[in-house]
Amino acid sequence: MIRDPKHEQMSRGDLEKLQLERLKAIVAYVAEKSPYYQRAFKERGIKPGDVQSLKDITKLPFTSKLDFRDNYPFGLLAVPMDEVVRVHSSSGTTGKPVIAPYTQKDIDTWSEIMARTLATAGVNKDDVLQNAYGYGLFTGGLGFHYGAECLGASVIPTGGGNTKRQILLMQDLGTTVITCTPSYSLILNETALEMGVDIRESKLRVGVFGAEPWSEQMRKDIQGKMGISAINIYGLTEIIGPGVSTECPYQCGMHIAEDHFLAEIINPETGEQLPYGETGELVLTTLTKEAQPVMRFRTKDITSLNPEPCECGRTHVRMSRITGRTDDMLVIKGVNVFPSQIESVLLDVEGVEPHYMIVVDRQEGFKSDYLEVWVEVSDDVFSDEMQKMESLEAKLRAEMDSVLAIAAKIKLVEPKTIARTEGKAKRVFDRSELPDT
């Protein structure tokens, strides 16, 4: 169901008009109210009147996570503290947390955006929605909660954890929609099976999953195992929390709430704006936020935008599944490559295990003219015949070349050569970091 046809089905022309109107207003607003943007505009000699078209947004400076950190906690706040009714925050695992203050109007806007998001995902007021996102500082819990209430669904605010109770409530209360991280949905399913419960036979029909990167393969897996439609959503604490974009049941990209967020794709190296269809870093500007509006936030997420009309009838652009983070990106002889792409090429070769590392020779930033991929030789791929070992090497090299269009040197190494780490493995090494290669 389309909750807000006026905005969700606006012609691209009318939408751009609305965006420009809102952009001009928010630029004037931050220039007047936000100490951070007052300073940033002044340093660059920017006047609110410089923005006369959507294209003029490129005159504005980018805002990065670092700017939030340097201006912690309230340097970007544009209203007096007494107008703030709630404060959320990021986990701060990579440094100081990002503080996200909201006015009452922001909470109302966000609730409406989340209600629309859930409706887009296929949820309606008759649904029983079990919200297993964490409640608290994290935007996920309350963001979904308020959105679902605004939509009129019946909310069960279980929050994360206590998986057995989740399954019990899901059965007894007739949950039809689950909201959580995609990885937690798999844990729910496993626990259900251990308890002798087949979720496919329950009333559950939709899962709205976000807050972590996941793959199309994982979606298929979840949909098959749980018998539900698994919908991908996207959001960031810096921008608003969940609600920036969501898939519709056609599952062909996430519709960005463009009446509230202006999206750009840039070349992460040069900062240059890229046309629709090209892959680059997503940059977002909030058009309607009051407490803490953000201009041109560099998300570091890699995606592309598709403005073609969607079968669902919505006109808002669709962003593709996040394929990587700019932090992980490598540019090998001018070709953009992510470690995840290299991994998938390796794993497509039978018997090759995900124990690999990537060696580059970075002269500056993420550029390298050199790429070496170390692959551990498992018992499965090892042969006593040299010819077979050489052809394994050649096959890996050819796959890299044909799938990624990069010339990689493949180095077969003994098991345990590559350090094992718990959690996120370090995959990319600079040649200078290695003692002897």
Next chain:
Amino acid sequence: MRIKQVSVFVQNQPGRLLAILEVMEKNGINLRALSISESGEFGIVRMIFPDAERGMEALREAGFTARMDWIVSAEIPDTPGGLLNNVVKPLSEAGVNLKYFYAATDAISKKTIVVLKADDLDKAEQILEGI
């Protein structure tokens, strides 16, 4: 005769063969024959032990990538033309292609042990049984 051979994957670096032989010594495993073939940055060490299973277990336990394969071995006289007439010529005439081959000679018994892998291992075994 068909016997089992153990192969180990090694990086082409000083000390790797040493590491393999240390495993053998530590486990009290005797080595009957050994060959190394190398290709740039890595190599394959092939070995014959009295007890192939034990040899392979010891190597895997020490963290090596190892495998066991059936190969053919034969004992031939250590005389001029011994290898030519007893092994290479009959195999060649039968159209058997060799994948790899190595040999060790015992000076006292005047016998040479040859170890080989061929595209048609059954045929190779049959031919060498006749020596």
